[in-house]
Amino acid sequence: MxxxxxxxxxxxxxxxxxxxxxxxxxxxxxxxxxGMSFTVRxxxxxxxxxxxxxxxxxxxxxxxxxxxxxxxxxxQERFQHHESLLFLALDAEGEGAGFVQLYPSFSSVSAARTYxxxxxxxxxxxxxxxxxxxxxxxxxxxxxxxxxVRMSLSTAHSNEPAQRLYASLGWIPDRQxxxxxxxx
Numbered sequence: 001m002x003x004x005x006x007x008x009x010x011x012x013x014x015x016x017x018x019x020x021x022x023x024x025x026x027x028x029x030x031x032x033x034x035g036m037s038f039t040v041r042x043x044x045x046x047x048x049x050x051x052x053x054x055x056x057x058x059x060x061x062x063x064x065x066x067x068x069x070x071x072x073x074x075x076q077e078r079f080q081h082h083e084s085l086l087f088l089a090l091d092a093e094g095e096g097a098g099f100v101q102l103y104p105s106f107s108s109v110s111a112a113r114t115y116x117x118x119x120x121x122x123x124x125x126x127x128x129x130x131x132x133x134x135x136x137x138x139x140x141x142x143x144x145x146x147x148x149v150r151m152s153l154s155t156a157h158s159n160e161p162a163q164r165l166y167a168s169l170g171w172i173p174d175r176q177x178x179x180x181x182x183x184x
Contacts, residue, residue, distance in 0.1 A: 036129035038097050040138050040156070043088040045079035048072055050096045051088060058121035059100075085115075085119070087138045089122070089131045098122035100135040107149060115143045117153040120162065132165050141168075154179065 043051055058069035078101075095097040101119040102145040106112065117139055122132045143151050152172070155162045 013051035034124065036131070037092040038089050038126070038129070038131055038134070039089055040089045040134050042142075043086040043099065045076065047088055048076060048079075050090070051075055051086060051099055054088075054096045054099050054123070055119070056122055057123070058119055059086050061121065084118075085142065087135055087142070089135055090095075090124065091126065096123070098131045098135055100136075100139045101141055102151075110149050112149040113147055115139070115146075115151045117151050120153075127161075132162075133169065136165070136169055 015058075052068060052072040052075055056066060056068045059064055059071065075086075078086075082102065085102045085104070087100050088096060089095045098121055099119070100117065100121075103116040103118050105114045105116055107114050117131055117136075120132060120135060122135070140151065153166070155166070
């Protein structure tokens, strides 16, 4: 178990033991899992140089061509318009090790806030060191503190490592609703 104090708030990691924090508080976690040290914090527009290459690599993972200017522009717009929330994992040298991006939404039936966990990416060297799980826990802790009633995500049927991670964290496949999409 690792602990950190940020702005006078003491938090302990241990996945699920972190106290709910005010959403405005930048969360900082420290981990020494499998010999890798990393921190996780909420990203801002000032982190574009760190986040854009990770976002570009994420898009490439899903078959898109490399386009760093597009990645940077897309993220800059999300930050400027407060349309998403992004947590960034940094390795011991301060390099980007991964990120998770949330989009706020609402449930009309529940009449409550929800979040779409749209993007999770961990660099190949940082995989299997707890970075993805820590990012997921931070996203879930944030959504809980913001009063969300649920989070949702989707992943490629072929992305079995991600599916194992999600299942290990308590996420379950939706068996009640079928998802449809249409290209516009």
